[in-house]
Amino acid sequence: MSANGYQPLLLKNAHRPDSATLAAYRESGGYRALERALKEMTPEQVVEEVKASGLRGRGGAGFPTGMKWSFMPKGSGEKYLVLNADESEPGTFKDRLLMEEDPHLVLEGFLIGCYAVGCRHGFIYMRGEFVRPTRILLKAVEEARAAGMVGKNILGTGFDCEITLYRGAGAYICGEETALLESLEGKRGMPRLKPPFPAQVGLYGKPTSVNNVETIANIPLIVEMGPSWYANLGRPKNTGPKLYCVSGHVRRPGVYEFPLGIPLKELLFEHAGGMLREDRPLKAVIPGGSSVPILPAAQCDVLMDFDSLAAAGTMLGSAGVIVMDDSVCIVEALLNLARFYAHESCGQCTPCREGTGWYVQILERLERGEGNSSDLDLLLDLSDRIQGNTICPLGDAVAMPVRSYVTAFRDEFQHHVTHKKCLAKPAPVPV
Amino acid sequence: MIPSRETQEKIDAAVREYPHARSALLAVLHLIQSERGYIAPEDQAWAATRMGLPPAEVAGVVSFYTLFRTKPPGRHHLQVCRTLSCQIRGCRELLSYLEEKLGIKQGQVTTDGRFSLVTVECLGSCGTAPMMQVNDDYHENLTRERLDVLLDSMK
Ligand SMILES: Cc1cc2nc3c(=O)[nH]c(=O)nc-3n(C[C@H](O)[C@H](O)[C@H](O)COP(=O)(O)O)c2cc1C
Numbered sequence: 310m311s312a313n314g315y316q317p318l319l320l321k322n323a324h325r326p327d328s329a330t331l332a333a334y335r336e337s338g339g340y341r342a343l344e345r346a347l348k349e350m351t352p353e354q355v356v357e358e359v360k361a362s363g364l365r366g367r368g369g370a371g372f373p374t375g376m377k378w379s380f381m382p383k384g385s386g387e388k389y390l391v392l393n394a395d396e397s398e399p400g401t402f403k404d405r406l407l408m409e410e411d412p413h414l415v416l417e418g419f420l421i422g423c424y425a426v427g428c429r430h431g432f433i434y435m436r437g438e439f440v441r442p443t444r445i446l447l448k449a450v451e452e453a454r455a456a457g458m459v460g461k462n463i464l465g466t467g468f469d470c471e472i473t474l475y476r477g478a479g480a481y482i483c484g485e486e487t488a489l490l491e492s493l494e495g496k497r498g499m500p501r502l503k504p505p506f507p508a509q510v511g512l513y514g515k516p517t518s519v520n521n522v523e524t525i526a527n528i529p530l531i532v533e534m535g536p537s538w539y540a541n542l543g544r545p546k547n548t549g550p551k552l553y554c555v556s557g558h559v560r561r562p563g564v565y566e567f568p569l570g571i572p573l574k575e576l577l578f579e580h581a582g583g584m585l586r587e588d589r590p591l592k593a594v595i596p597g598g599s600s601v602p603i604l605p606a607a608q609c610d611v612l613m614d615f616d617s618l619a620a621a622g623t624m625l626g627s628a629g630v631i632v633m634d635d636s637v638c639i640v641e642a643l644l645n646l647a648r649f650y651a652h653e654s655c656g657q658c659t660p661c662r663e664g665t666g667w668y669v670q671i672l673e674r675l676e677r678g679e680g681n682s683s684d685l686d687l688l689l690d691l692s693d694r695i696q697g698n699t700i701c702p703l704g705d706a707v708a709m710p711v712r713s714y715v716t717a718f719r720d721e722f723q724h725h726v727t728h729k730k731c732l733a734k735p736a737p738v739p740v
Numbered sequence: 741m742i743p744s745r746e747t748q749e750k751i752d753a754a755v756r757e758y759p760h761a762r763s764a765l766l767a768v769l770h771l772i773q774s775e776r777g778y779i780a781p782e783d784q785a786w787a788a789t790r791m792g793l794p795p796a797e798v799a800g801v802v803s804f805y806t807l808f809r810t811k812p813p814g815r816h817h818l819q820v821c822r823t824l825s826c827q828i829r830g831c832r833e834l835l836s837y838l839e840e841k842l843g844i845k846q847g848q849v850t851t852d853g854r855f856s857l858v859t860v861e862c863l864g865s866c867g868t869a870p871m872m873q874v875n876d877d878y879h880e881n882l883t884r885e886r887l888d889v890l891l892d893s894m895k
């Protein structure tokens with residue numbers, strides 16, 4: 310499949326200078342889906358359409374959104390929908406773009422979601438550093454309120470829905486859904502043990518669904534165009550449009566929208582402009598944000614969707630595609646990420662708290678040329694001890710990459726031990 | 741320091757927004773910090789009383805989140821992203837340049853109180869690396885020349 314000629318759906322307004330205004334959004338057909346959902350569909354029908362569309366969550370795990378919503382109890386009790394706008398996975402910058410460039414798309418999807426799960430007070434958990442996106446989204450909420458789409462009796466249908474933006478305060482772990490709920494309750498963002506799952510016991514102990522910004526931005530499209538049209542985009546079980554965040558050593562880094570399943574090499578070499586420097590070939594790609602296993606250049610003939618990347622031993626994750634040329638030292642790259650996880654571990658679980666610190670110490674030692682051969686096995690052993698033994702997936706999110714870097718680039722790690730220096734030829738990008 | 745009347749009104753409004761008042765704690769701390777620039781022990785005590793929480797709870801929250809500062813920053817708080825995409829696009833070179841230019845190390849404030857310098861983790865702007873946040877604003881695709889112009893414009 311080649312995605313040439315593809316017309317963006319999620320980013321269709323993004324090029325307009327006035328894309329964040331209600332007027333521009335309406336001009337492109339905005340809020341028709343909300344009207345259709347509220348006036349012509351029951352909440353159950355909305356959930357059924359989302360199920361039929363095949364939409365899988367864009368926050369990292371790829372869990373089917375319709376199914377997640379169907380786990381919410383029926384009836385009129387207190388329930389919550391929470392939008393995860395905490396975007397902090399290294400390599401990921403798509404939700405920010407959506408909120409800045411098309412806040413009404415996000416808001417319309419969120420309102421339809423609230424209707425579908427029976428939520429009358431929705432919360433948007435904003436990453437604390439996102440001051441500008443918060444300002445833009447807040448303005449959109451006020452515009453929508455003035456137009457009768459937020460608050461009481463939305464569009465005269467009797468559906469009430471209040472929306473509150475909540476500002477986080479800097480903590481990667483708060484992107485994990487149960488830590489996010491703790492934070493939203495005004496506490497430290499410590500992940501909760503599951504079960505119970507948020508659909509049973511979530512915000513304030515009530516049934517809650519947490520969804521990613523990009524996931525929610527797909528909802529108006531599904532309601533407006535219908536689930537079978539939507540399901541035709543992409544590949545079987547991996548449907549719909551997708552935002553790919555490309556960073557690192559390419560000529561044109563940025564957010565690219567294509568259907569799920571675009572070949573990674575097409576994304577990099579046709580759309581993102583290829584490698585930054587002619588004489589610096591591709592060394593490796595992290596395809597789904599810092600928490601996923603790395604793909605050495607020889608394994609980059611893959612399709613960018615959930616199942617294809619899983620078959621290749623990695624994950625689509627947040628679709629944060631970090632591209633590295635041969636000037637990058639893999640040990641140093643891994644040390645950079647290990648420090649990130651050590652800093653972000655909430656400290657509740659011993660394997661994660663201690664293990665991330667150990668990773669840093671060992672990798673620092675290897676970087677200084679003071680490591681020994683047993684350090685490589687120690688890194689792998691630590692990953693075995695962490696993975697599957699922690700409260701939240703952050704443990705796995707560091708254990709899996711460490712294992713993959715050491716396994717795929719064992720020679721390079723060994724070179725640090727034997728020769729006390731790096732195998733890569735450093736060539737910093739001039740700044 | 742007791743927050744100004746204006747800030748206290750914003751705090752009251754924030755508390756009213758949530759079904760459970762405790763949810764407003766982060767908002768209260770953000771409001772205090774935006775007035776004063778940081779959150780001192782006496783501000784934490786004030787917040788604890790206002791929210792009806794034990795002081796240790798408030799201290800725990802303040803220390804958990806990196807955006808809450810317990811020391812005064814410079815007027816321009818430079819937060820340079822250090823994570824992978826920025827690292828491979830030159831953030832270390834820019835950080836050394838800043839340290840040299842400002843005569844401070846990361847974690848320090850210039851003696852005139854004009855600049856403070858810290859490193860932070862990925863700010864969700866990796867496609868425009870290297871980048872930094874100064875107070876609330878993002879500055880992207882940085883180079884030495886752009887830093888020169890930027891710092892000159894910050895009084
Ligand atoms: C450590 C960690 C960090 C996460 N960060 C985010 C994030 O920043 N944004 C996000 O949408 N999901 C994040 N997630 C995934 C959420 O827990 C959750 O699965 C997601 O918000 C569900 O939305 P979706 O079903 O629409 O994908 C993170 C998970 C973990 C374990």
Ligand code: SF4
Nearest residue numbers: 655657658661699701
């Ligand atoms: S795995 Fe790490 S981040 Fe997650 S709960 Fe345990 S200590 Fe906290």
Ligand code: FES
Nearest residue numbers: 821826862865866
């Ligand atoms: S790595 Fe610097 S903004 Fe993401």
